[in-house]
Amino acid sequence: MEISFPWILVATMVMAMRPLSFRIKANQLSYDYYKFSCPxxxxxxxxxxxxLFLTDATxxxxxxxxxxxxxxxxxxxxxxxxxxxxxxxxxxxxxxSSRNFGIRKRExxxxxxxxxxxxxxxxxxxxxxxxxxxxESVSLSGGPHIEIPLGRKDSxxxxxxxxxAKLPSPIITVDEFISIFMSIGMNIEESVxxxxxxxxxxxxxxxxxxxxxxxxxxxxxxxxxxxxxxLACPTEIPLTNLTFVPNxxxxxxxxxxxxxxxxxxxxxxxxxxxxxxxxxxxxxxxxFAMDQxxxxxxxxxxFVKLSSTNVLTDVQGDVRRQCNQVN
Numbered sequence: 099m100e101i102s103f104p105w106i107l108v109a110t111m112v113m114a115m116r117p118l119s120f121r122i123k124a125n126q127l128s129y130d131y132y133k134f135s136c137p138x139x140x141x142x143x144x145x146x147x148x149x150l151f152l153t154d155a156t157x158x159x160x161x162x163x164x165x166x167x168x169x170x171x172x173x174x175x176x177x178x179x180x181x182x183x184x185x186x187x188x189x190x191x192x193x194x195s196s197r198n199f200g201i202r203k204r205e206x207x208x209x210x211x212x213x214x215x216x217x218x219x220x221x222x223x224x225x226x227x228x229x230x231x232x233x234e235s236v237s238l239s240g241g242p243h244i245e246i247p248l249g250r251k252d253s254x255x256x257x258x259x260x261x262x263a264k265l266p267s268p269i270i271t272v273d274e275f276i277s278i279f280m281s282i283g284m285n286i287e288e289s290v291x292x293x294x295x296x297x298x299x300x301x302x303x304x305x306x307x308x309x310x311x312x313x314x315x316x317x318x319x320x321x322x323x324x325x326x327x328x329l330a331c332p333t334e335i336p337l338t339n340l341t342f343v344p345n346x347x348x349x350x351x352x353x354x355x356x357x358x359x360x361x362x363x364x365x366x367x368x369x370x371x372x373x374x375x376x377x378x379x380x381x382x383x384x385x386f387a388m389d390q391x392x393x394x395x396x397x398x399x400x401f402v403k404l405s406s407t408n409v410l411t412d413v414q415g416d417v418r419r420q421c422n423q424v425n
Contacts (some may be wrong), residue, residue: 119392126411127247136218139248143230146210146240151238155350158235159299161309165232165405166295167198168225171261172279173408175253175415176224178261179204181422197265199301207231208421216418220343224421225250230407235403241352242394244401251415254424268305270369270378284400284409290373290382291396292404297346297356301366303331306343309368310334319371320363357387380405 132139150157168178171192182191188220190199199251207227214222226248233244266278308325309319311334319327330343343366348355356370361383365371373379386393416425 101336107174110265115403123341126408127249127403127409129245129247129279130219131247132222135221136214138217139214139222139226140230140234141168142213143210143227143353145239147231147234156167156299157203157206158239158352159356161206161235162229162298163230163294164201164207165228167192167261167265168228169393169407170266171264171299172228172253172256172415173410174225174250174405175410176207176228176421177253177256177423178254179207179224179228180253180424183423186354190256190258191263192256192258195261195265197261199268199304203231204422211418220417220419223250223252224413225252225409225415227421232405233401235298236352236397239352242398244398246402246405249411251410251412252418252421253410253415262292266369268367269308272369272372272379276372279400279404283403286378287382287396288400290385290402291374292387293369293395294354294356294393294397295406296366296370297348298350298353300344301347303336306366307331307334307336309371317362317391319365323345323364354386354390357383357393362388 147157164178165174168174168176171177176200178192180191182194193201193204194417203416207224208228210231211222211224214227216347229246229248229250235244237243264278270278275293276286276289279292280286284292306327310324310331327343346356346359346364346366359365360370361373363371363374364376380394386396418425
């Protein structure tokens with residue numbers, strides 16, 4: 099999937115509307131939170147990411163997945179960045195969880211934090227940097243420009259047990275999937291749209307072999323796709339963790355190709371295949387496949403909800419000086 103990176107700019111017509119159901123005041127997040135304390139925050143993050151993306155076309159997918167795995171455990175609180183070496187319980191880091199297999203770019207968030215500490219010491223949380231990196235990754239990959247409120251604080255704790263419990267498994271069902279995202283205020287349309295993040299990046303054999311070699315799953319997929327996956331992942335227990343396949347036909351472009359693929363039985367993960375057939379979710383899959391702008395709007399709304407639910411604000415958390423350790 100190492101191909102040249104497409105710099106696609108998104109027209110203002112697909113700029114995200116701020117969802118009316120999101121109560122910013124209740125969470126004490128704000129769209130101008132750093133207006134005075136760190137006014138150059140977003141331009142600094144964007145500049146750093148642009149430099150990185152020029153040399154690593156896979157980085158946007160990594161930052162987007164990093165945000166998802168942070169936000170789904172304790173809320174967006176940068177708990178995923180904490181290292182065992184700096185914790186009271188040495189085996190507490192969320193990175194110990196097998197569900198965080200393949201997570202990358204944690205150290206890049208720390209590098210951006212160091213730059214921001216020079217610009218505006220003690221002001222910007224690592225949690226906000228993660229979310230900003232994810233939203234810029236979407237935009238710079240051709241997706242919508244998403245307006246997000248800021249002001250998250252960093253957690254003082256983390257738990258790999260909670261990561262095991264809350265991060266979706268590779269064989270998640272549609273019922274479980276809907277339940278997870280409805281619990282943070284998403285409707286079914288938004289829940290289906292958030293899976294559109296699979297339009298970026300790759301899947302590892304580690305997370306795919308179950309649907310290839312476990313007959314109990316009874317999974318159906320395109321014959322040609324199944325044949326290619328069996329070539330890439332020839333054994334039930336992967337020979338190496340380095341083997342991967344693209345999530346869709348345009349793995350470095352944020353577009354609606356993911357939905358087009360899964361309608362043809364070419365979904366990489368079991369849940370991709372399932373939402374294309376389930377009567378509750380299939381209509382949205384079809385709508386997103388037909389109308390990219392509509393998908394962008396739904397995804398933007400879902401992104402804001404995911405990144406703004408159960409966050410820490412004010413004295414509930416800290417602004418870490420170093421992202422991988424508690425102050």
